[in-house]
Every structure is written in C-alpha cells, then in structure tokens.
Amino acid sequence: MTLVLAGLLGAGPLLAQPTSPPPEPPATDDAAPSSDPDQAKARFERGRELFKQQSWDVALAEFLEARRLYPTWTTTAYIAASLKRLGRYGEAFEVYEVLLRDFGDKLSSEAEQKALRDMAEVRALVGTIEITGAEEGASVVVDQKARGEIPLPSPLHVDAGSHVIRVSKPGYEPFEARVDVAGITTLRVAARLRRLKEGGTLKVVEPTGKTLRVVVDGITAGDTPLEALIAPGEHVVSLRGEGQIGAMPTSVTIRKDEVEILRLEAGPLDARLRIEPTPADALVSLDSVTLGRGVWEGEVRHGEHTIEVAAHGFLTAKRTLFLGRNKRDVIDLRLERDVVPPFKLVREPVPVRALPAHFTVELGIGVPLVASLWGEALGGCTDPCERPLGVGVSPVLRAGYELGSGLSFGLTAGYLTAAQVMTGRATQIDVLGRPDPHRGVVDDALHLRGTLLGGWMGYSLGTKLLLHLRLGVGGLIGALSDERAGSFKDSTTNSYAVGPYVQEYSAGYFFVAPEVRGGLVLMERLVLMAGLEVPVLVATKENVWDAARQPVTAGADGPGTFSPAPASLTAPVFALFVPGVSARYDFY
Numbered sequence: 001m002t003l004v005l006a007g008l009l010g011a012g013p014l015l016a017q018p019t020s021p022p023p024e025p026p027a028t029d030d031a032a033p034s035s036d037p038d039q040a041k042a043r044f045e046r047g048r049e050l051f052k053q054q055s056w057d058v059a060l061a062e063f064l065e066a067r068r069l070y071p072t073w074t075t076t077a078y079i080a081a082s083l084k085r086l087g088r089y090g091e092a093f094e095v096y097e098v099l100l101r102d103f104g105d106k107l108s109s110e111a112e113q114k115a116l117r118d119m120a121e122v123r124a125l126v127g128t129i130e131i132t133g134a135e136e137g138a139s140v141v142v143d144q145k146a147r148g149e150i151p152l153p154s155p156l157h158v159d160a161g162s163h164v165i166r167v168s169k170p171g172y173e174p175f176e177a178r179v180d181v182a183g184i185t186t187l188r189v190a191a192r193l194r195r196l197k198e199g200g201t202l203k204v205v206e207p208t209g210k211t212l213r214v215v216v217d218g219i220t221a222g223d224t225p226l227e228a229l230i231a232p233g234e235h236v237v238s239l240r241g242e243g244q245i246g247a248m249p250t251s252v253t254i255r256k257d258e259v260e261i262l263r264l265e266a267g268p269l270d271a272r273l274r275i276e277p278t279p280a281d282a283l284v285s286l287d288s289v290t291l292g293r294g295v296w297e298g299e300v301r302h303g304e305h306t307i308e309v310a311a312h313g314f315l316t317a318k319r320t321l322f323l324g325r326n327k328r329d330v331i332d333l334r335l336e337r338d339v340v341p342p343f344k345l346v347r348e349p350v351p352v353r354a355l356p357a358h359f360t361v362e363l364g365i366g367v368p369l370v371a372s373l374w375g376e377a378l379g380g381c382t383d384p385c386e387r388p389l390g391v392g393v394s395p396v397l398r399a400g401y402e403l404g405s406g407l408s409f410g411l412t413a414g415y416l417t418a419a420q421v422m423t424g425r426a427t428q429i430d431v432l433g434r435p436d437p438h439r440g441v442v443d444d445a446l447h448l449r450g451t452l453l454g455g456w457m458g459y460s461l462g463t464k465l466l467l468h469l470r471l472g473v474g475g476l477i478g479a480l481s482d483e484r485a486g487s488f489k490d491s492t493t494n495s496y497a498v499g500p501y502v503q504e505y506s507a508g509y510f511f512v513a514p515e516v517r518g519g520l521v522l523m524e525r526l527v528l529m530a531g532l533e534v535p536v537l538v539a540t541k542e543n544v545w546d547a548a549r550q551p552v553t554a555g556a557d558g559p560g561t562f563s564p565a566p567a568s569l570t571a572p573v574f575a576l577f578v579p580g581v582s583a584r585y586d587f588y
Contacts, residue, residue: 040070044078051078056085057330061272073103077115084118086330089125090158096122127181129156131167134191138169141218143280143294155186161357162280162404164294167191168219173231178281178293180357180403200254202230203261204237210266212241217292230254236291237262238298244268248300251289269299271323275307278334279404282311302327309333337464337521357403360410364582366533368392368418373446373570381422384441390420394578396452402586406460412472417449418576429488429498429552431560438554442486442499442562446569450478450507466519466527472535473512480507480543482569484562488555496555503550505543505569511535517582525586533578542568 047062060082067075076099083092096119100112107115131140131150138150143163147156150167160183168174172193181187204214204226214226215238221228224239232254239247247264254260274297275284281293285308286300302325310316314335323329370390374381381387394417400410422444428437454474461467485499517531547561554560 037070040066040075043069044075047078047082051082054085056082057274057328060086061328073099073106073111076103077111080115080118084122088159089122090127093119093122093126093157124183125160126157127160127183128186129158129163129165129179129181130186130188131156131165132188132190134167134175135169135172135193138167138172138191138193139219141166141168144218144292144296146218146220164281164292165189165191166217167193168217169193170221170228171196174217178404180405180407182357182401182403196229196231198256199229199231200256201227201259202235202237202252202254203227203259204239205261205263206239206247207263207265210241210245212239212246212266214238215240232256234290236289237264239264239266240299241266244270244299246299249286249289249291249298267301269301270325271300271302272328273298273300273305273323274328274330275309276330276332277309277311278332279311279314281404282309282314282333282335284309307331307333309335311335314338357401359587360398360400360402360408360584361587362398362400362529362582362584364396364398364529364580366394366396366578366580368394368416368535368576368578370418370420370574370576373418373420373448373574374422381425384424385422385426386424387420387422390418390446392416392418392448394418394452394580396580396582398456400456400458402458402460408458408460410456412452412454412456412474414452415450416452416476416478417447419445419447421445427486428563429554429560430547430563431491431554431557434491434557436491437563438488438490438557438560440486440488442484445483447481447483448478448507448570450476450509452476452511454511456513462519464521466521466529468517468519468529468531470515470517470533471513472515472533474510476507476509476511476537478507480505480570482545484545490555490557492556494555496553498552498554501550501552503545507543508540509537510540511537519584527584527586528581529584530581531579533580534575535578536573536575539568539570539572542572543570544568 043062043066047059047066050059050062060079063075063079063082067079080092080095080099083095096115099115131152134150136150140147140150140152142156142158142165158181160181162178162180164178166174166176173196175191175193177189179187179189204224206212206224212224214221214224217235235252235254236249237252238249245266246269247266248269250262250264252260252262276295277284283293284291284296287306300323302323304320304322306320308316308318315338317333317335319331319333321329372387373390394414396412396414398410398412400408402408424441425444427442428439430437452474454472456470456472458468458470481502481504483500483502487495487497489495513533513535515531515533517529519527519529521527545562547564551559551561
C-alpha cells in the first residue's frame with residue numbers, strides 16, 4: 001500500500017475519494033511541517049476549482065502537489081474524491097486506509113463517518129491479489145506499476161476486473177500472467193520463479209555521466225552505469241533521477257550470450273501521461289516503443305506524442321496528442337471489436353470474447369419438450385394407448401458476472417410449466433363388495449409447474465458471433481397434478497364414463513442443465529442468442545395416485561376406486577429439451 005501511495009504522491013500518501021467533496025476543515029487544520037505552505041494553499045485552491053468543474057484528473061494532480069508541499073487531511077480527502085471519480089477504486093481504497101490511519105485523531109466525527117462510508121462503498125469495487133510461491137526479494141508489478149518486493153508489506157488492492165501481473169528477480173525467469181479479480185474477493189496467484197539458465201548482458205550508460213536509476217520492465221535494476229544479466233527477449237528500459245530528470249522508455253532486445261549496450265541521455269521529463277486501455281490486457285506503445293500490457297503511467301517530455309493500443313480480436317487504435325509543459329493527461333482508449341473474416345475462423349481457433357470484466361443480465365424464454373414424464377405407476381402404454389410429446393413454457397431471468405477471459409457465473413430465477421397426456425391406457429376399477437374389477441381405458445394428463453432457482457457457470461467464445469456454453473444447477477419447487485377420465489364396462493357389460501378427477505401434489509426436483517447457445521452481437525452491449533438447454537430432473541419424493549381419497553362411481557354397481565399404483569406417477573429421473581431464445585445486456 002505504501003508503495004502505491006508513494007508512486008502517486010512522491011513523499012506523501014494518497015487517499016480515496018468520497019462520492020461528494022469532503023466537509024470544509026475547521027480553522028486549524030493540523031499539518032506536518034513544510035517549507036512552502038502558501039504555495040500548497042494556492043495549489044489546493046486551484047485543485048478545488050478544477051474539482052468543481054469536474055476536471056478530476058487535473059484536479060488530482062494539483063491536490064497531489066499541494067499535499068507534497070504541505071499535507072493536510074482536507075487535501076488528502078480531496079485526493080480521495082478525485083480518485084474515486086476517476087474510477088481508480090483500488091488506489092482510492094488504500095488512500096482511505098491511510099486517511100483513517102494517519103489523520104484519525106484529527107478528523108471530526110462527521111468526517112470520520114463519511115470516510116468510513118465511502119471506504120465501504122469503494123470496497124465493493126475492489127479485489128485483493130495475494131502472491132504466493134515467489135522468491136523473497138522478487139519485485140511485483142501490477143499493470144506496469146511497481147507494487148513492492150516479496151514479502152509484500154500489505155495486500156495488493158486493485159480495481160475489480162482484469163490485470164496483468166509480473167513478478168521478477170535477477171537471476172530468474174520473470175513470471176507474467178493476466179488475472180481477473182472480482183470485488184470483495186482475494187485471488188491467490190502462484191508465481192513460482194525458475195532460475196535463469198540462459199540470458200544476455202544489458203549495459204546502460206548515460207553519456208553525460210549523470211547517475212540515475214535504471215528501470216527495466218517497471219522495476220529498478222540499479223544505477224547508471226549498469227551491467228546486468230537479463231532474460232532473452234524484448235524489454236523496456238528508462239531512466240529516472242531527481243525532480244523531472246530522466247529518459248523516456250526505450251525498447252531493447254536481449255539475445256542469449258550477447259551484450260547489448262544502451263546509451264540513454266537524460267533530460268527534463270516535464271509532463272505526465274496515463275494511458276488506460278480497454279480491454280485491460282491490451283498492448284500499449286508510446287512513440288513506437290512497446291511499453292507492455294495494461295495501464296501505463298509515467299513522466300514524458302512535453303510536446304507531441306503518438307499512442308497505439310492493440311489487442312487480439314480488436315481493431316488497433318492510434319492517437320496523437322500534444323502535452324504542454326508541466327501538464328498531465330489521461331488517455332482512455334477503448335478498442336472496437338474486429339469482425340473476423342470467415343477464412344480465419346477455419347484456420348484459427350475461435351477467439352475468446354475479450355472484454356473487460358462486467359456484469360450481465362439475460363432474459364430468455366424456452367419451450368420445454370418432454371418425451372415422457374411418466375413413471376412406472378401407470379403401467380405400459382401399448383396399442384391403442386398413445387403418448388404424444390409434452391410441451392410447456394419457461395421464462396427465465398439470469399444475472400451474472402463475466403471475466404475478461406470469457407468465464408462467467410451467476411444466478412438463475414424463472415418459472416417452468418410442462419404438460420403431457422396419455423390416452424387410451426388400459427386399467428381397472430376395483431368395485432366395493434364385488435370380486436371382479438371393471439376394466440376399461442383412461443386418459444391421464446400430467447401437469448408439472450414450479451419456480452426455478454439455481455446458479456450457473458459459463459464460457460463465451462467469439463466476438464461478433466458468440467458461442468456460449470453453460471452449465472446450470474438448482475432446484476424446482478412447485479406442484480404436480482394428474483387429471484384422469486375414462487370409460488369402463490360394469491358387470492352387465494354396460495359402458496359408463498368416469499371423471500374427470502384431479503389430484504394435485506407438492507413436487508420438488510433437483511436439476512442439472514447443460515446448455516449451448518449461439519449469439520449475435522447487435523450493438524456494443526446487446527447480444528441476441530438462441531440455443532438448446534437439456535435439464536435433467538431428479539425427483540426428491542414419489543407422488544402416487546391416492547386411490548383411497550378418490551372414490552369413483554362404477555356405473556350401476558356403486559362405488560369403487562382406481563387400482564392402486566405401486567410407484568411414482570413421474571419417473572424418478574427424466575429430461576426436458578428446451579429450445580429457446582434470449583437477450584443479454586452487458587454492463588461495462
């Protein structure tokens with residue numbers, strides 16, 4: 001946490017923002033000793049005006065400078081507010097921790113309660129990364145920003161979503177992985193480093209003889225002049241000195257058993273730039289130098305710069321901008337999906353639908369088709385008995401969360417009704433006081449209905465054309481009814497009709513439902529899908545026709561009952577085939 005704050009504030013910590021500006025301070029706002037409180041006050045007032053104008057990024061820069069000159073809890077709270085407005089929730093959360101830790105005894109009760117509320121609000125949008133298995137002393141970089149060395153002094157708080165983690169140590173091969181972190185969760189990443197068996201030598205010199213820090217792939221490797229063993233491959237090198245002195249990032253290729261000499265001349269880096277790509281693991285380059293994947297922030301020379309952002313399955317974006325001296329700019333580049341030509345679909349695997357992690361809501365309707373609801377109780381269905389296909393309807397609402405990798409999970413709520421009839425089934429009526437039963441045929445109509453509740457996991461592939469695989473589990477709670485009517489002959493062979501009689505039972509089923517769907521992305525966030533779901537239902541109890549509670553009139557022979565059934569009306573396990581359509585909306 002301290003390292004994150006230092007990266008934003010220099011010598012002082014940062015704070016996360018409330019949803020509204022913090023309360024104005026009392027006349028005596030305690031502060032640490034400083035050499036220039038008047039300049040700090042001017043910076044603070046300028047930042048507050050920019051904050052009112054909703055220029056959050058520029059206001060943040062002013063507040064950071066004000067706090068560096070003369071730290072107060074008010075400036076810290078405004079820094080927090082700006083961070084939250086900018087959507088940098090992980091940094092905001094850590095700043096809240098520092099605000100309460102360093103200024104808790106100076107905050108009024110109102111300000112302290114507000115800070116706690118805002119901290120809880122931000123926490124829902126922040127996840128935690130825990131690095132395990134890494135060598136002691138290894139450096140950790142998240143989204144191209146140094147976060148400390150193993151063992152880390154505090155947990156890594158990050159915005160919920162996709163991030164790129166790099167763990168490295170001299171003499172070892174670097175570990176790099178993209179991870180998806182959900183809010184209020186801790187993700188453990190096993191970063192086991194392997195010893196470097198081969199590499200090349202990097203020599204970095206500053207021609208004028210200045211001593212500056214050499215930063216390789218976001219990690220300080222030493223001071224100029226530097227000579228170090230580096231893993232083969234592409235690397236990004238820059239120089240950092242006191243104040244605004246340094247050298248902008250430069251790419252270098254290290255080859256096995258070769259020496260690469262890099263001469264970087266330091267100069268004033270009098271502007272600051274932050275590049276925020278979407279998707280989160282997009283490759284970022286500045287002035288034709290590839291900086292790496294994900295968010296990049298650093299000092300640059302004032303003047304014109306060219307930014308390029310690229311990712312698989314997306315159109316490359318390019319932007320040219322001019323940075324003024326002592327100015328700070330934030331560039332948010334969202335890539336548009338690329339339409340993959342058909343021949344690529346044949347030659348290459350279907351690409352993962354690479355989007356930032358986001359919430360989804362899907363509303364669908366299906367038509368359950370059932371070959372047989374029946375159990376063994378009703379006996380066989382032989383000629384002239386008929387059992388046509390059963391049918392029903394099932395509206396369903398699904399809400400979930402999809403990671404940038406395409407993996408998703410969520411909850412299901414809906415309703416299902418399905419009915420099936422069996423006509424001409426041979427059976428008999430037992431007549432009270434007579435030894436011989438009446439024989440005949442009946443028609444049975446089973447009707448299953450109930451509420452569906454459960455959860456699901458899925459995986460999406462594709463960009464414009466989407467393939468979605470899903471597995472649902474849960475339960476159905478409802479009712480089962482059997483409506484029965486028929487025709488029989490009494491002891492004198494006279495025909496008579498019975499029914500209809502209806503019995504209803506409470507019913508419960510567990511279900512497992514594999515599903516496959518194809519979709520078309522109509523707009524940026526709206527997807528129309530069609531597919532097939534096959535729920536397999538397992539009954540939690542048996543439901544049988546209760547002959548004792550359902551007397552029938554057996555023609556002229558008086559009262560009787562249908563022959564008692566030995567087993568459940570429905571099969572203990574049966575499947576439904578549910579073709580359906582749905583519309584899904586992605587929130588990102």
